[in-house]
Amino acid sequence: MSISPPALPPEFHEIAKRVNNWGRWGAADEIGTLNLITDDVVHTAARSIRTGRRIPLALPLQADGVQTGLIPGRVNPLHAMVQINQELFGPGTVATSDDAVTMGLQAATHWDALTHASHSGKIYNGRPATTITPHTRAEFSGIDKARHVVSRGVLLDVARAKGLDRLAGGHAVTPEDLDEAAEFAGITVRAGDIVLVRTGQIQVYFTGDKHGYGYPSPGLSVRTPEWFHARDVAAVANDTLTFEIFPPEIEDLWLPVHALDLVEMGMLQGQNWNLEELSTACAEEKRYSFLLSAMPEPFVGGTGTPVAPVAIL
């Protein structure tokens, strides 16, 4: 094979250099920007709870989920009863029901672990990508290492700030869009915040058009990692299948935001979050910050996990 593979373009590497966090929390670090969520940050975040209203952000887990079969192995939940009202201790005794599931860890509302992406043979903190194996799964930066994902949550409602129900399929959410949404919210993003970016795209899934939900999709621009980096954001999630604009802004440069956020910055990404009810609630209450709890299921070595996030207003 004498054809050398297309390298990632220079513009990618320039941004990468600017947002790179390798070594920032030591050579042994496996959690990246989650280090920014200090106890103090959480203590302060607790003050964002004004009413105690709780908004769950996960999609229902069911066979009719967002996956269409296009991504190999990323299967919607196959959920089956293995016991129904079974009188395990004999007739007339108390009965129990049990169920089991098979699903892709990135299939539904989920967090990507830092190890979900690699480029140029590397994962976060400069470790070799070969440390992910079928046997150990992710030896470093598995999702089980992300043990404390609770912080102040901030909703940047890009669609609502623009007066739209949802952004168009081809809309790349830019730093300027994020500024606009922050201004609309009257909020300043702080170090350690978890930022939720709403595009409204998930409405397409709710209409039953799964393919249209995935493609074409609005999503984060390759320019946003610098915006998050400048503000020391701890994690970002949104309401799309691919997180970043898809197809990409720059021809043949696929998944650059994944590479920048996960590999270079070491920042968790969340996808398929349902931000519709939260959008309404924030608009009603005229405030866009809250305590966000979004604890990963601790799959050892997992490169992702379903998550059931809750915003506590």
Place this chain on the structure above:
Amino acid sequence: MSISPPALPPEFHEIAKRVNNWGRWGAADEIGTLNLITDDVVHTAARSIRTGRRIPLALPLQADGVQTGLIPGRVNPLHAMVQINQELFGPGTVATSDDAVTMGLQAATHWDALTHASHSGKIYNGRPATTITPHTRAEFSGIDKARHVVSRGVLLDVARAKGLDRLAGGHAVTPEDLDEAAEFAGITVRAGDIVLVRTGQIQVYFTGDKHGYGYPSPGLSVRTPEWFHARDVAAVANDTLTFEIFPPEIEDLWLPVHALDLVEMGMLQGQNWNLEELSTACAEEKRYSFLLSAMPEPFVGGTGTPVAPVAIL
């Protein structure tokens, strides 16, 4: 078959009558005591956050989990990589890794849905147990209905209150034990609280003795549902496989606490919660209340769910 099945004994039915909540929140209710977690309860609970320290309570999700194969279908996670550093868009592009899992919903650190138990043909709120089917799974009171499981958490550290590392295998945790632990903690359990009862039994699992972890096990006495009912507790979890003492206190009366908590009261139960780190933290900080977020993964019609709870101190 002319032998009529052994009915549940009169003493069971007497307690059942006293703790029964059917109809209390209307005939349409599917969530039972979670109704007690009002926005006000959560708003007040937020004041329990004093330092922002976060303690995760889930066991690692891995093949070497707490299940031994004794409970049919309740399988430890089978977690496999379906993609590793896969350059989906061609050589040299950003690569991704994906994984998938098969597991019992009640296999690890979990919530039982109200529908996990039935007796005498009934589930919570008097509905027929036959509303659980392979096709719909739990039509009513599935775990996806329990959408807002965030409240004040209270640790009743029964083992520590007695000066023990862990309770003996045959120890039934009684209302008196709970009183003792509350007094030790200097705390009054309130309506809407989620109570975590620590026996220390999970240490047996950590030593590698899975069978010993499950049996014989300390656990809640058949007398405790009345204690929880009197205080309008919203949910209870502990650090054992079976939740209640196992084998049971009363011969041939298997799983009476399940029947009382889930079916009669309509109160969520949690099992296999790791309360060790929390026990140490509460002892260090000399306070036993915190904000607890323990959101179910919303499996539609699920009779249980893995959960990744976090105590925010």
Place this chain on the structure above:
Amino acid sequence: MSISPPALPPEFHEIAKRVNNWGRWGAADEIGTLNLITDDVVHTAARSIRTGRRIPLALPLQADGVQTGLIPGRVNPLHAMVQINQELFGPGTVATSDDAVTMGLQAATHWDALTHASHSGKIYNGRPATTITPHTRAEFSGIDKARHVVSRGVLLDVARAKGLDRLAGGHAVTPEDLDEAAEFAGITVRAGDIVLVRTGQIQVYFTGDKHGYGYPSPGLSVRTPEWFHARDVAAVANDTLTFEIFPPEIEDLWLPVHALDLVEMGMLQGQNWNLEELSTACAEEKRYSFLLSAMPEPFVGGTGTPVAPVAIL
């Protein structure tokens, strides 16, 4: 609900009466027409082996299988490596690779067990349909009871007999079509034979049109069970998703052939068998009988199973 459910129409019950085999092999029987495959039948069938040429009839098992997601729970194989070249006994030792799969038992090339269908509350041999439970699965007539599925195989190439590549979507294969194909083959169907009926429909799947493969589909007419019954056929398989014509010939009478073959006659049905290579081979060799081995994977209580049939010519 005062509307009584639509009963199966009289014409169904009339055919049912004529093909019913309940009690024919005793009240304890669980395998139906497989009883017709005696040792003598197999011994004689061995003479059909003239060249030793072997034609496998199973579709490849892969994520891109015939299922489209329309049938709940019937999932294409999710096949993942759990070990790759793992040196379990230390570096430099012999390495092994292991894989695991999740799939619907009726998802690919499969046999329906007799219990796959029920009607009017009954399964084969008059047993109650309620003997299928989540706990025991099929207590009677599970696929594990079908232990000896080897016999003479006969290809009735209905499409080729008509000079067609494949039958049209709306074509119900009638007894007359079967006679025509038998005559084309120069063969007389005998007691204990396993009959393979070729429509050519699986070519639609090979073109990538999965939905078109399933619907509309040619398939067996409601009149064919009598034809098979009259000849004491042991089992029937074909190259379609639904086995019988779909949508059905008689409005609102769904899956009548399933009910007649499986429930009334107690005759195994096979679906999604790839008969293309066999069709070519039989045409080349000008003979349409062979030894057929199509052993079920013995899933205890299974209502179906993937199968890897082979025709030995």
Place this chain on the structure above:
Amino acid sequence: MSISPPALPPEFHEIAKRVNNWGRWGAADEIGTLNLITDDVVHTAARSIRTGRRIPLALPLQADGVQTGLIPGRVNPLHAMVQINQELFGPGTVATSDDAVTMGLQAATHWDALTHASHSGKIYNGRPATTITPHTRAEFSGIDKARHVVSRGVLLDVARAKGLDRLAGGHAVTPEDLDEAAEFAGITVRAGDIVLVRTGQIQVYFTGDKHGYGYPSPGLSVRTPEWFHARDVAAVANDTLTFEIFPPEIEDLWLPVHALDLVEMGMLQGQNWNLEELSTACAEEKRYSFLLSAMPEPFVGGTGTPVAPVAIL
């Protein structure tokens, strides 16, 4: 890491040289000794059918299978109903039941694909072991390539030939043992035969002692590959968990038979075959050859597969 890994010992490499089949069927070959099963071999094998009696050789597929959890990812079947008597087309219509399974492909009665083992970075025919990936699984010599596994089967009943119910745990089955069993059977092993070697070890599993079944286990000696190679045997299966004697004959030389059979010779191996009923039948009929059909389920790229073999006597 300056410690170089222990190389496989010289005695291994000497045998490897003698049994190596790389290139024998061309550089593109993926099926090894299955090439030895010609149509003529099968045609002649058909004459072994004398009575038509069929003996199935697969263990029941169930949760209580032979796996104990010691081999990571090799899970016993988790088999669940996803539909039970579901009237998909409305009340009163024909109902169907469906099930799904999760299992290790090497967990039950199975074939190892040639790619199940590798050593020194190579798989069969000298290809790099790195051609097995999570994405493609086995790109070469996957079990789906083994499309025609039907031939003469020969039972070498080593235990019965010695007048034993079963061989002792530490018994390595040697070439001399195979000769003795062949002589006992009055049979000459021929090119293209599939040889079944009976130790009787599977009785230990039937007693409920799963750990004792796996360890210590009788099994094939490192000296047997040369015996099979000299006779051009097409495939070998037996009634043990590990196929070869376990723990091994030569200290620290783990799984040498796997490496010799699968990697060097390119010969399929079968494990956990139930040869008890066959042993009785062969002794009754005083003949030890038959037609054997043991078709792999064609998992694309699979490194193994459950199989439901049948001996046709």
